[in-house]
Amino acid sequence: MRVGLVRLEPSYEKTKLDRHDIGFSLRRIRIEIVDKYIYLGQTISDNKDFGAEINNRLKKAWGKYWSYKSLLKSKMTQKSKLEILNNCIIPSMTNGAQTWALTKELSTKYKQPKTE
Numbered sequence: 001m002r003v004g005l006v007r008l009e010p011s012y013e014k015t016k017l018d019r020h021d022i023g024f025s026l027r028r029i030r031i032e033i034v035d036k037y038i039y040l041g042q043t044i045s046d047n048k049d050f051g052a053e054i055n056n057r058l059k060k061a062w063g064k065y066w067s068y069k070s071l072l073k074s075k076m077t078q079k080s081k082l083e084i085l086n087n088c089i090i091p092s093m094t095n096g097a098q099t100w101a102l103t104k105e106l107s108t109k110y111k112q113p114k115t116e
Helices: 051-072 078-094 104-111
Strands: 036-039 042-045
Touching (some): 051 078
Antiparallel strands (some): 036 042
8 A cells, every 4th residue: 555645734824823922933924923722622821711711612512502402492302302412512511621720710600601
């Protein structure tokens, strides 16, 4: 079997830098310096504030809920509704949660999300 090389090109428009002490350019393109950015669906911040990520996750979970609302309000069995909740809505909220350093305030907010 012959495997060829794959040449990957970076997306200069999407490239961000989260260090404030240096300037950086790549192929004469200035790289934007930011406080936080989204990488693979997760908010990355250099100040270790997970509040933004938790808010992002709660918004995603509510978005999933609203997309499944008609099914959840239908005459579907309770078991099927729980399957949707456990397999579609909850994972959208908890993705990446194992890396969060929760304060007591953030933990309370996460356990009791506001209804919209």
